[in-house]
Amino acid sequence: MADVHVPSSLDEVFRLLSDEPSATLFAGGTDVMVRSSPDMRERGPFLCLERVEELRGIHGSATEVRIGAATTLSEVIASPVIADLFPLLREALRHVGAPAVRNMGTLGGNICTASPAGDSLPPLYILGAEVELRSLKGRRRMPIDAFITGPGRTQLEEGEVLCAVVIGKEQGFNFHHFEKVGQRKAMAISVASLAFGAETRRDGTIVKARCAFGSVAPTVFTSRLLNDTFAGNTLNTAVLDRAVAIIREGVSPISDIRASMEYRRQVAGNLVMRLEGAGKDR
Structure with a gap:
């Protein structure tokens, strides 16, 4: 069986990625474990992000809202901030799987899976969401429609982690x-x-x-x-x-x-x- 690492900070994540650049990142695991073949599980290792606090939570500034990539879909749905500012995203996430899947699955995972059928993606495109990426080289942001390049393909580079989704507060939709x-x-x-x-x-x-x-x-x-x-x-x-x-x-x-x-x-x-x-x- 492959090794599974469960870091508790981004510093630890980047240290592990330096040692194991081919590690498979996941948080809830609702997609990656389904797609994992026996051969893949033997290769490993896996890096679980669910305990990294820097990747969790919903925080607002004067102009935008930052949703941690490891925030579960249920947490996003339950957020008064999301319900007030981005009801379209909340409604879409309510259609994802069953409650058990929403309790485990994360917004970052739904994005990085890059499935054309991902329920979070159409509203995030409409809302002009950006993804925040970090690595030992630094930090960068890009629009979500530039980040996803095809089915299962993204601009995520080796050693890089999707840390957050950022959405501007002023949308104007009624x-x-x-x-x-x-x-x-x-x-x-x-x-x-x-x-x-x-x-x-x-x-x-x-x-x-x-x-x-x-x-x-x-x-x-x-x-x-x-x-x-x-x-x-x-x-x-x-x-x-x-x-x-x-x-x-x-x-x-x-x-x-x-x-x-x-x-x-x-x-x-x-x-x-x-x-x-x-x-x-x-």
């Missing part, structure tokens, strides 16, 4: 919506998902909008043309028809055991059409 479609109503990996945030006037006219889709492209799918289609309009059928045409033309889904490429493309458009009903239910 309408948000998250919806996913899976093979069942709960505890399902998404076939397609939609996160939508908009600033609207009292008459329903959209000032600005951001739209992001999961499971329909190698990474989260966003489109400036799609966002611009909503600006200056209400969520009416004509506008949504134009948006559907853009999304079905732009996405590049795959066929797998959960759904065909054609079905995912159809569902992505259907999720957009459902925004009209979501707007009326506000």
Whole structure:
């Protein structure tokens, strides 16, 4: 069996990574242990981050909120700060797995897994989230859409740790919506998902909008043309028809055991059409 190290500080993490640069990092383990083959478990070692206090908790400044990468999904959901400032993220995380998975899984893990179906990713793209990375070389920040480069691929370098997710407080959205479609109503990996945030006037006219889709492209799918289609309009059928045409033309889904490429493309458009009903239910 492989060695498992459980450091209690970032200094200890970096010391261990200096000795074992190929170590597999994890926190909750809800993804890495499922993906670990017997051969991988023999190679090891594993580095568990769940006891590193610098990587946990939710802290705010005057302009932004910092969420530690090892903060569990349940802790993020339960945070009054997240509920108040980023209800879209909270709603998306409520769709992740079962309570046991949310109690163990972490926000940083959901990001580093870099699955196109990751439920946290579409809202984080909409919110303009940045990731904070640290190593013995120093610290750097980058937008999440630059950090994730493909399915299971990120810009994380050897010896580097994702320490936090940082989100600006001033978003301006007063309408948000998250919806996913899976093979069942709960505890399902998404076939397609939609996160939508908009600033609207009292008459329903959209000032600005951001739209992001999961499971329909190698990474989260966003489109400036799609966002611009909503600006200056209400969520009416004509506008949504134009948006559907853009999304079905732009996405590049795959066929797998959960759904065909054609079905995912159809569902992505259907999720957009459902925004009209979501707007009326506000």
